[in-house]
Amino acid sequence: QKEVEQDPGPLSVPEGAIVSLNCTYSNSAFQYFMWYRQYSRKGPELLMYTYSSGNKEDGRFTAQVDKSSKYISLFIRDSQPSDSATYLCAMRSNTGNQFYFGTGTSLTVIP
């Protein structure tokens, strides 16, 4: 079993839709959870950074962490064509010495 599972997609949605991106994991030691956005031929950009369980909101983006289910989500409201990118989840243990990236989900927002 992989440490982090992420559906690669591709995912296509119409402009204005709510997008839900998800990752599951198996290691209960993970405490830090991140979401990155990567445009083609660019480095990943940190979108959200959360610690332990709960929700975090930043503009149109909401990150949710459910440690009991080992499941994290990123919601994008009012999606825009500029949101078209690959979204990677990442997680890290409390000591920092275990961290993994998901394989990324490719998202296309259609105008």
Next chain:
Amino acid sequence: GAVVSQHPSWVICKSGTSVKIECRSLDFQATTMFWYRQFPKQSLMLMATSNEGSKATYEQGVEKDKFLINHASLTLSTLTVTSAHPEDSSFYICSAEPLGTYEQYFGPGTRLTVT
């Protein structure tokens, strides 16, 4: 804030030569930097963890004599691909963590083509 730069952004070199890629944290200090490579439409593959003032920790399967990493200061890490071969052609990305955090900020990447 939290800007990481890489230089060069792209490089073409001949087989057998060496190429150095620089990674700089522009507005923060980083004791830890990471080097990744990424093939088209694939996820990031961690190559090594670079710690300021000490030897890098390489992931399994990554040749440390081929991919030389130097982290000489809190704002600069370099990756040197020695005796490059066409199979080393890839997108190399670095990231850096501000002191006291586990947030990784990525550079824009360097596209290496070995002919």
